[in-house]
Amino acid sequence: MNHVVVVGAGLAGVRSVEALRARGFGGRITLIGEERHRPYDRPPLSKGVLLGETDSTVVDSDLDALEVDFRAGVSAKGLHPGVVETTEGELAYEGLVIATGARPIRLRGDGPQHVVRTIDDALRLRSLLGRGTRVAVIGAGWIGAEVATAARRAGCAVTVIEAADVPLSAALGQVGAYTAAWYAEAGVDLRLGTMVASVDQGGLTLADGSAVEADVVVTGVGVRPATEWLAGSGVRLDNGVVTDEHLRTSLPGVVAVGDCAAWWSRRYGVRLRVEHWDTALGAPDVAAATLVGDVAVYDPVPYFWSEQFGHMVQYAGYHDGARLIRRGDPEAEGNTRWAVCWVTEDDRLAAVLSVNRPRDLVQGRRLIEGGRRLDVNRLADPAIALRDC
Ligand code: FAD
CATH class of the missing domain: 3.30.390.30 (FAD/NAD-linked reductase, C-terminal dimerisation domain)
Incomplete structure (x- = not known):
């Protein structure tokens, strides 16, 4: 194998490059990413960046020393065995790492709707948070709670609207109820069991027809794996890129890592797709091993953290x-x-x-x-x- 292409220049992408080199791969590596930034960490976006403590979260990785051909602002548009179609033409590969992460879900409506996925999103949102700004956050999940924390810290009037009857319900079920008091203590108006119908100019319309007025609307209702470019490619998709425990996809020479990968967990006997930093950090070593012909199994105990209120x-x-x-x-x-x-x-x-x-x-x-x-x-x-x- 002489040329590995890594698609997606987030944490999982850059760690894949590092892991390939650490395992002795001496061929060419091309890393493409649709954002015009060097690879950066996302957890601080809804914490230190929104709080104004930092402006940059670039991953500490020496791309020159890794001898990687890094192409920022280039997207993959399609895949045929052996060839990635990109916005800048075709890229032939012998090994391919799919590391395209996930994209935030947006809700219906023609009103401005912020999400927090990229550094640009976070800096844009931060510039709008100020004393007295009315902020409506849709979703009391991990991101919603962290955005509400930062918005309150900036002096905003914050309303969080959640469809479930407890915060964090998707991850924690009823245990999430124990965090509801934190919202009130922070002066956040938390509305549980409340469905948003649409995001409109000037705020939201709820399913019961009533309105929530807001200067800024932030949607934090989850993400979907960024796999649209793989449609029709022969890579099996089912809630992300389906892989085995070695992170091999259904196409030879193609592995997947990070938020977009749904891997077979030996430990739990189920397929897992975990949208957390630790997975993007740890999976690439196994994917690199698989590509270079070493035998490794990805079988972690999933881990994540959040800093809220x-x-x-x-x-x-x-x-x-x-x-x-x-x-x-x-x-x-x-x-x-x-x-x-x-x-x-x-x-x-x-x-x-x-x-x-x-x-x-x-x-x-x-x-x-x-x-x-x-x-x-x-x-x-x-x-x-x-x-x-
Ligand atoms: P990503 O980071 O999404 O990187 C994928 C990259 O691929 C992106 O740059 C994307 O633009 C690019 N891409 C997508 N499609 C294409 C294409 N077709 N062609 C080229 N490039 C493409 N996890 C925790 O455990 N704890 C936390 O506290 C925490 N906080 C978070 C806070 C925020 C605001 C966010 C957004 C995430 C947070 N996470 C947290 C989750 C963690 O950051 C992710 O799990 C991690 O970023 C996943 O890395 P990844 O490389 O798989 O995907």
């Missing part, structure tokens, strides 16, 4: 079908440090969510990876370290 929220694991055990009472007045664990039928840790308890996260992650049985009575006692349960 002054709380560090961290999650590791996969809790489908597991039962919940609370470590401390999240609803107790003044309790800002709590965790919940999910355990399997045979008392092994499946997942942990920690709020301002980073040690629980670190120890919980190890317990999940190790897979030993726990004493669940001890687990419920926040005074006992997780590793001693």
Whole structure:
């Protein structure tokens, strides 16, 4: 193999280049990305960037030393076996990494609608946040909560509209209810169980016909894998690019990583697509191994974090079908440090969510990876370290 093309110059793309070189690949590498920026990290966009603490989140990667032909502002438009069609012509490859990430979903309506996916989005939104600005955030998910945090910090009047009956419901189910109080404490008007019909000039129209007036509308209702360019290519798509545990797609010599990849998890026996930073960081090494003919399996315990309303929220694991055990009472007045664990039928840790308890996260992650049985009575006692349960 002499030429690898990496499509998508986000974290997963640039890590793929690094991983190929680290595994000794000495051929040509071309990295194309539709944004006109060097690869950068996205988690700070809705945190430090919106808060005005930083303007740049460029990934610390020496593209010259990696001897990569980096082409910014170039998009892939289509794929045939051996050839990527781009906005600047055809690009032949022998190995291909698909790392095109995901794109935010937008809602109906002709009103201006902000999303936070790119550095340009974040800087544009930041310039609009000021004292008294009325901001309507659609969606009380991870991004919505972080945008609301930053907007309140800037002195905006913030309304968050969420269709589900709790925040963070897609990721955490009813456990998300424990975060609802944070909105009120921060002075955010959180409206649960409320559907938005459309985004209009001057605000929103709700499904019941009423209006929410706003100067700025931010839509944070999730993303879709950026795979439209792969239609008809022979790459199997099903909620992202379908891969096996080696991150191989259905086309020979083609692997996929990061937000766009739905990989087979040996650990959980299901296909997972995880839209989090840790996946974009970790998967590329396995993809690079697969391309250069080494044998590696991608089988992580998924991990992510969020910083919202002054709380560090961290999650590791996969809790489908597991039962919940609370470590401390999240609803107790003044309790800002709590965790919940999910355990399997045979008392092994499946997942942990920690709020301002980073040690629980670190120890919980190890317990999940190790897979030993726990004493669940001890687990419920926040005074006992997780590793001693
Ligand atoms: P991306 O970062 O989306 O990069 C893909 C790149 O491919 C993009 O630059 C895109 O423009 C480009 N591209 C798309 N289509 C094409 C095409 N056809 N041709 C060429 N290029 C193309 N995760 C956490 O774990 N914790 C957090 O706190 C957290 N906060 C976040 C905050 C924000 C605002 C956002 C947006 C994400 C956050 N994430 C967080 C998620 C994390 O940033 C993503 O999981 C990660 O960026 C995924 O990396 P990726 O390289 O797979 O995709």
